[in-house]
Structure formats: structure tokens, C-alpha cells
Amino acid sequence: MNGYKCYHVTVHLTRQEQDLRATARAFGDEHITSVAMEYVKSGEWPWDVFAKAADADLIGRSFDQDIGGNQASLVEECLVAQEFCRADSSVGIAINGATVGCFAVSSFGSDEQRRRWLPSVADGEATSSIALTEPDTGSALSKVTTTAKIDGDEYVINGEKDWIANGVSSDWVATLCRTNPDSKGPHHGLSLIVVPTDADGYEAQARNRLGLDAAEHATVHYDDVRVPRENLLGEEEGQGFSQILEWLEHGRIEIAAAHLGMAEGAFDRALAYAKKREQGGQPIGDYQGMRWKLADMHKQLEVANAQVYRAARLVDQAEAGEDVVESTTDQASIAKLYATEIACDVAEEAVQVFGGNGFARENEVEHFYRDVKAGTIYEGTSEVQRNTIGKVLFDEL
Missing domain, CATH: 1.20.140.10 (Butyryl-CoA Dehydrogenase, subunit A, domain 3)
Structure with a gap:
């Protein structure tokens, strides 16, 4: 985009936060705005831009330093998201959404889980997703019907999720499942389980939408998808x-x-x-x-x-x-x-x-x-x- 930019004031930013915003804004001008219309017209996910953002240390900043992050605050994460989407609404939301499942792993995962799934995202080599909503439940997460049943050392997952960002292109999906159908209340008995998208029985189909052409939302089917029990996020079931x-x-x-x-x-x-x-x-x-x-x-x-x-x-x-x-x-x-x-x-x-x-x-x-x-x-x-x-x-x- 050529032309004037109105610099809206974000109050009470530290010098570090101001510098980060300037870096993200410069990245957006150079690497997002300049190519955005190509991705909007083609409908392709902006992998090249995502890789450049990772090289610029703008992906996964909230992760701990030992797994490729900067332990960034939520304020800092918001500054990057804002500048990416200011540069372009479609490409910006796609890149920002690449880490959508990472907060769950970073916050609730074990050290081994964090080291397994997060560094490749910070490096721009993988993307994540989180699967909550279902065709018949929408925002009523307490009504989730996707099940995860224990069979030996594995969970067997069956169900359907809808409107899942990066459901097709992501490498793994943190999936909200009902692990205990006999729990006392609908809010209980739910668990988050990480599902690799290359697992047998995982199938995702992109949705046609009004906008966000360079991003992605999908319908996801889980048909006897088997994952190790160690993919459960949290110390025990029912914390989802x-x-x-x-x-x-x-x-x-x-x-x-x-x-x-x-x-x-x-x-x-x-x-x-x-x-x-x-x-x-x-x-x-x-x-x-x-x-x-x-x-x-x-x-x-x-x-x-x-x-x-x-x-x-x-x-x-x-x-x-x-x-x-x-x-x-x-x-x-x-x-x-x-x-x-x-x-x-x-x-x-x-x-x-x-x-x-x-x-x-x-x-x-x-x-x-x-x-x-x-x-x-x-x-x-x-x-x-x-x-x-x-x-x-x-x-x-």
C-alpha cells in the first residue's frame, strides 16, 4: 500500500514494546502488504511469508526461550498481531493463526510435549490448530460430543469439528474431547488431546467462506483416530x-x-x-x-x-x-x-x-x-x- 498512515496511539508502551511494534510494522510493510493481493487472489496459505516472519523472530515469541521463544507478554503478542493484520487482513490473520494451538501446549503441556511440538512452529517449519467447535454445538463447548476412549496405551478419537482454523494445513491439532461421558456435569469430563494431522482417520476439508481468502477454516472428521495417551494436555483427564x-x-x-x-x-x-x-x-x-x-x-x-x-x-x-x-x-x-x-x-x-x-x-x-x-x-x-x-x-x- 502506498500512501499516508495514521499512527494511532497505543498508550503506555515500554521502549521494548515500542521497538517491537516498529519491527512488526516494518515487516508488514515489506513482506506482507507487498505480496498480499497475490495470496488473496490465489487462495494459497502464505507459507513463504510465515517462514520470513519466523526468521524475523516474530513467531512464537511467547514461548520459553529454551524452545525458541522470548517469553513475550500478551501485550507484545497483540502488537505483532495488530501490525500483521494492519498490513493485510487476510495474510495477517493467516500468519497470526499459525500458532493458535500453541498456547494450550505451552501453558498446559509437559516439558517433553513443549519440546516436541513448539520449536518447529517458532522456526516457521510447522503450524498448529485447536479444535473446539462442532456442527451441532457451536460456542456451547460444554455440549462437545467428540469422544476419546482409552484402548491400552492409546486414545481412540471419534467425532466431528467445524470451522477449525488451519485444520487442513496444520501439523497438529489440540482437540477438545469428551473423555468421561459419565461425569457429573457437562463442563466436566472434557480433555485437550494433541492429534497429529497425519494420523490415520484424521480428515479435514477446507470450508468456502465469505472472506479471509489467504487463511483457512475446515471441517474435521475423526474416524477411530489413535494417538498415544501421553498426548493428553494436563496432569489428568477432565481439565479441558x-x-x-x-x-x-x-x-x-x-x-x-x-x-x-x-x-x-x-x-x-x-x-x-x-x-x-x-x-x-x-x-x-x-x-x-x-x-x-x-x-x-x-x-x-x-x-x-x-x-x-x-x-x-x-x-x-x-x-x-x-x-x-x-x-x-x-x-x-x-x-x-x-x-x-x-x-x-x-x-x-x-x-x-x-x-x-x-x-x-x-x-x-x-x-x-x-x-x-x-x-x-x-x-x-x-x-x-x-x-x-x-x-x-x-x-x-
């Missing part, structure tokens, strides 16, 4: 639901940052266009109506920036053992809800700024507009976020 709640808190904030980046990318392009496109003998940006439109978009982005990084900082503080008065669950849902919904608003207005040209496939804002909608659906719909916030308000969480 609590593990997913912790994963979601991180995931929702990072998704909020990614979609904030998408919104900023759409805004950057709209602002640049408003400064160069002429109508009536002057740039369209000279008209008051256009300036008001852009001012409202800018306002929404600034507020979203503040909330996303407030939520990320609170989670980092809580995990460091600091006293945090606010509910991190509440703040994560607010960040995800607000950032993804204003991303839809900003991207729609960006198309409007371009007019007819914004409706054309050859212009980037067209696919930004299609791509942002997914954010209000995956990792908990906007309705789920409102339910969560409501439960916090009524002391039910």
Missing part, C-alpha cells in the same frame, strides 16, 4: 474446560488486536485515498462530510486501542501475580466485542470512502471489508461476549 477458558481469555484479546489492526489497515487506505482522489476540482478529503466520516473512524480506533491494551495489560499483570481488581474475563470480552464490531463499521466506511472503486476486487479495502466480519463470530460470537459481560455484572462469573 478450564484450560479452554484460560486459552479463550488470551485468544479473545489477541483476536481483538488482530481485528483492530484490520480496521486500522482499512482506515489507512481510506485516508490515503481521500487525500488523492479528486472530485469537483479538489480532493474528496477537503469536503466536510468526508472529514467527519474519517474523524468518526479515527475516534473508534483510538477507543479500541485503549481497551485492547488495557485488557492485555491486566491479563499480564494477573499472570505475574499482581493484584488486579478488574475481572480479566470481563475486560477480555469487552475488548473482543468492541474491537471486532468497530472493525466492521470502519471497514464498511472505508469502502464507502472509495465509492465504486471500493466495491472492486482489485482494491484492498474490498477484502478487508469481507475479512473483518469473521471477528464477530469466531472465538465466541458478539452475543456470547455480551452474555459473558452480563454474567460478570450479575456476579455469575
Whole structure:
């Protein structure tokens, strides 16, 4: 993309965080924006860009140093996700999603599991996935029906998952299974088990979607898939639901940052266009109506920036053992809800700024507009976020 970029303020960043954001932004400009339309048009997963991001030390930064990471904070992870998606909504979300299953292994896996599955991702040689939702359950994870039954030293997994990011191209999938169908409550008896995608009986088919052309979501079938019992994440069975709640808190904030980046990318392009496109003998940006439109978009982005990084900082503080008065669950849902919904608003207005040209496939804002909608659906719909916030308000969480 050529043109002006509006540098929205991310408040209270340390010098290290500012430097990381600058590095991620430079990487996005050089290696993502420059090739993004090729991947959007072809629908191919951006392996080359992913490998370059790994070489630039921008993949798996949250991992421990002994397995290729930097023990990065959630704030730092959000900065990278934001800049990747600002560079391009489709390629950015694909690269950011390559590590989607890694938090579960990093947080709940044994040392042996972490060393087995994470370094190759940090090196850009493998990607991961996490399989939660099912065709008949959606966000109701307590209703999961995929089963994992013990047979000797193995789990035998049967079931179906849907809308799984990287379900086809990933090397392994952290899969939420029901390991104890006789547990006392629906939230109990669930476990996370790592399934290699080359296992017999694992079959994934990519879904056709509205947007995110360079990324991937799939329907996954498990037909007597056998994996070693040692692939269970956690010290014992039945910890899956609590593990997913912790994963979601991180995931929702990072998704909020990614979609904030998408919104900023759409805004950057709209602002640049408003400064160069002429109508009536002057740039369209000279008209008051256009300036008001852009001012409202800018306002929404600034507020979203503040909330996303407030939520990320609170989670980092809580995990460091600091006293945090606010509910991190509440703040994560607010960040995800607000950032993804204003991303839809900003991207729609960006198309409007371009007019007819914004409706054309050859212009980037067209696919930004299609791509942002997914954010209000995956990792908990906007309705789920409102339910969560409501439960916090009524002391039910």
C-alpha cells in the first residue's frame, strides 16, 4: 500500500514494546502488504511469508526461550498481531493463526510435549490448530460430543469439528474431547488431546467462506483416530474446560488486536485515498462530510486501542501475580466485542470512502471489508461476549 498512515496511539508502551511494534510494522510493510493481493487472489496459505516472519523472530515469541521463544507478554503478542493484520487482513490473520494451538501446549503441556511440538512452529517449519467447535454445538463447548476412549496405551478419537482454523494445513491439532461421558456435569469430563494431522482417520476439508481468502477454516472428521495417551494436555483427564477458558481469555484479546489492526489497515487506505482522489476540482478529503466520516473512524480506533491494551495489560499483570481488581474475563470480552464490531463499521466506511472503486476486487479495502466480519463470530460470537459481560455484572462469573 502506498500512501499516508495514521499512527494511532497505543498508550503506555515500554521502549521494548515500542521497538517491537516498529519491527512488526516494518515487516508488514515489506513482506506482507507487498505480496498480499497475490495470496488473496490465489487462495494459497502464505507459507513463504510465515517462514520470513519466523526468521524475523516474530513467531512464537511467547514461548520459553529454551524452545525458541522470548517469553513475550500478551501485550507484545497483540502488537505483532495488530501490525500483521494492519498490513493485510487476510495474510495477517493467516500468519497470526499459525500458532493458535500453541498456547494450550505451552501453558498446559509437559516439558517433553513443549519440546516436541513448539520449536518447529517458532522456526516457521510447522503450524498448529485447536479444535473446539462442532456442527451441532457451536460456542456451547460444554455440549462437545467428540469422544476419546482409552484402548491400552492409546486414545481412540471419534467425532466431528467445524470451522477449525488451519485444520487442513496444520501439523497438529489440540482437540477438545469428551473423555468421561459419565461425569457429573457437562463442563466436566472434557480433555485437550494433541492429534497429529497425519494420523490415520484424521480428515479435514477446507470450508468456502465469505472472506479471509489467504487463511483457512475446515471441517474435521475423526474416524477411530489413535494417538498415544501421553498426548493428553494436563496432569489428568477432565481439565479441558478450564484450560479452554484460560486459552479463550488470551485468544479473545489477541483476536481483538488482530481485528483492530484490520480496521486500522482499512482506515489507512481510506485516508490515503481521500487525500488523492479528486472530485469537483479538489480532493474528496477537503469536503466536510468526508472529514467527519474519517474523524468518526479515527475516534473508534483510538477507543479500541485503549481497551485492547488495557485488557492485555491486566491479563499480564494477573499472570505475574499482581493484584488486579478488574475481572480479566470481563475486560477480555469487552475488548473482543468492541474491537471486532468497530472493525466492521470502519471497514464498511472505508469502502464507502472509495465509492465504486471500493466495491472492486482489485482494491484492498474490498477484502478487508469481507475479512473483518469473521471477528464477530469466531472465538465466541458478539452475543456470547455480551452474555459473558452480563454474567460478570450479575456476579455469575
